[in-house]
Amino acid sequence: MLASAPREPRPPVEPYKVKVVERIRLPSREEREAALRTAGYNLFQIRSDDVYIDLLTDSGTSAMSDRQWAGMMVGDESYAGSRNFAHFEATVQELTGFPFVIPAHQGRAAENLLFSLMGRPGTVIPNNMHFDTTRAHVERNGSKAVNLAIPEAYDLASPHPFKGNVDVPKLEDLLRAGPSKVPLVMVTLTNNTGGGQPVSVANLTAVRDACRAAGVPLYLDMCRWAENSFFVREREGGMSGRTIPEIGRLCFDLADGATMSAKKDGLVNIGGFVATRDAALAARLKEQLIVFEGFPTYGGLARRDLEAASIGMREACDLDYLAHRIGQVRYLASLLDEAVIPYVRPPGGHGIYLDVRRFLPDLPSADFPGQSLVIELYREGAVRTVEVGAVMFGDGAPGDPAPLELVRLAIPRRVYTSAHLAYVAEVVRRVWDRRATIRGVRMVEAPERLRHFTAKFQPNG
Numbered sequence: 001m002l003a004s005a006p007r008e009p010r011p012p013v014e015p016y017k018v019k020v021v022e023r024i025r026l027p028s029r030e031e032r033e034a035a036l037r038t039a040g041y042n043l044f045q046i047r048s049d050d051v052y053i054d055l056l057t058d059s060g061t062s063a064m065s066d067r068q069w070a071g072m073m074v075g076d077e078s079y080a081g082s083r084n085f086a087h088f089e090a091t092v093q094e095l096t097g098f099p100f101v102i103p104a105h106q107g108r109a110a111e112n113l114l115f116s117l118m119g120r121p122g123t124v125i126p127n128n129m130h131f132d133t134t135r136a137h138v139e140r141n142g143s144k145a146v147n148l149a150i151p152e153a154y155d156l157a158s159p160h161p162f163k164g165n166v167d168v169p170k171l172e173d174l175l176r177a178g179p180s181k182v183p184l185v186m187v188t189l190t191n192n193t194g195g196g197q198p199v200s201v202a203n204l205t206a207v208r209d210a211c212r213a214a215g216v217p218l219y220l221d222m223c224r225w226a227e228n229s230f231f232v233r234e235r236e237g238g239m240s241g242r243t244i245p246e247i248g249r250l251c252f253d254l255a256d257g258a259t260m261s262a263k264k265d266g267l268v269n270i271g272g273f274v275a276t277r278d279a280a281l282a283a284r285l286k287e288q289l290i291v292f293e294g295f296p297t298y299g300g301l302a303r304r305d306l307e308a309a310s311i312g313m314r315e316a317c318d319l320d321y322l323a324h325r326i327g328q329v330r331y332l333a334s335l336l337d338e339a340v341i342p343y344v345r346p347p348g349g350h351g352i353y354l355d356v357r358r359f360l361p362d363l364p365s366a367d368f369p370g371q372s373l374v375i376e377l378y379r380e381g382a383v384r385t386v387e388v389g390a391v392m393f394g395d396g397a398p399g400d401p402a403p404l405e406l407v408r409l410a411i412p413r414r415v416y417t418s419a420h421l422a423y424v425a426e427v428v429r430r431v432w433d434r435r436a437t438i439r440g441v442r443m444v445e446a447p448e449r450l451r452h453f454t455a456k457f458q459p460n461g
């Protein structure tokens with residue numbers, strides 16, 4: 001791949017043209033400083049009007065297509081039996097093969113439904129790497145969340161093509177405890193926490209075999225199944241002739257069910273679901289759904305939202321769309337390469353993850369180097385990013401080190417042009433050039449769970 005890479009990074013050409021625009025503005029340096037102070041140096045607390053390029057998340061930040069907007073206009077807002085739910089259900093059934101589809105307002109609502117029924121004290125729920133909300137729901141229901149990604153996932157420079165893969169021997173060890181101790185196994189496509197890295201079909205097959213031998217169900221966190229399928233098509237032997245829905249089905253056929261945040265590969269601003277083959281579980285999920293989310297034909301959503309998600313999930317399977325999307329991530333990576341800025345390799349599906357330990361090697365975890373870098377990227381150019389490290393994951397058992405120290409530049413789908421990404425690369429570069437002056441921060445306030453959303457910080461003097 002390196003040999004054929006062009007010398008000048010070339011921006012990928014958009015497979016769409018612009019029909020509606022939204023104005024954005026670069027706030028002045030004084031405005032940025034004031035915004036940081038008011039927000040307690042937590043970028044989640046900054047107003048979006050004070051952000052120029054928002055790479056906080058790719059979740060629910062997609063631009064919808066003209067077809068999706070057209071779908072919004074044919075919303076059948078009936079409480080029960082809406083035709084938009086019928087379309088949504090049929091779309092999910094066709095893409096996944098799972099017969100029972102329970103809509104939810106977003107991914108964590110789907111996780112709440114599933115784990116409140118399947119989690120319990122004294123049990124362990126493994127995953128390649130639990131996403132933050134997944135871990136929170138697993139633990140809230142008394143189970144222990146363990147990460148079983150392959151060792152290469154923790155080697156940020158490793159070029160392994162499937163760094164999202166599960167360490168199958170370790171999984172087999174854990175599964176010896178049997179279904180009473182391991183109620184289900186989750187695998188996240190792509191591994192968001194580990195850098196948006198894909199899982200191969202071969203690895204999923206081995207995971208399925210281990211689960212089947214132990215009598216434990218396998219569920220997929222399928223938020224980015226289309227992006228995962230794109231990598232499989234590109235990197236796994238024998239897959240290049242298959243379509244994205246075909247590769248998706250190869251994965252789903254190995255599993256018993258899935259949770260989905262349609263805010264990712266559903267290309268919508270809100271929505272999600274749980275899907276399963278288990279009729280008895282589906283009936284219990286629907287009972288939970290009615291208490292927490294709403295009637296089973298809307299699941300906490302306007303019916304027009306279900307329509308937009310049905311259309312969006314299909315658009316996410318379009319190869320031109322995926323080649324451009326992942327092309328944008330690679331374009332940003334190649335601009336960072338010009339300045340030899342360290343990030344998780346190979347670039348993932350939905351963003352670039354800066355390698356904070358190499359970016360700020362002199363700052364210990366106690367000084368929250370990832371959070372410090374997030375603050376500097378905002379200060380430098382009003383680019384909003386997110387820490388994936390000691391703040392997000394360091395609140396585990398005492399003495400439990402944060403496994404990774406990263407800053408994620410998540411790229412919203414169909415929102416920014418390559419010129420925006422070139423600006424982002426320039427901002428990262430300016431911070432890189434003055435990295436020796438970055439001092440770290442301390443946490444002065446934090447809630448018990450999901451502390452990264454609301455914690456407050458103070459710069460070290």
Ligand SMILES: *Cc1c(COP(=O)(O)O)cnc(C)c1O
Nearest residue numbers: 106107108131133192223261263
């Ligand atoms: C976003 C995400 C979730 C949670 O979905 P929400 O819609 O944000 O509640 C779960 N798992 C993964 C891997 C995610 O990226």
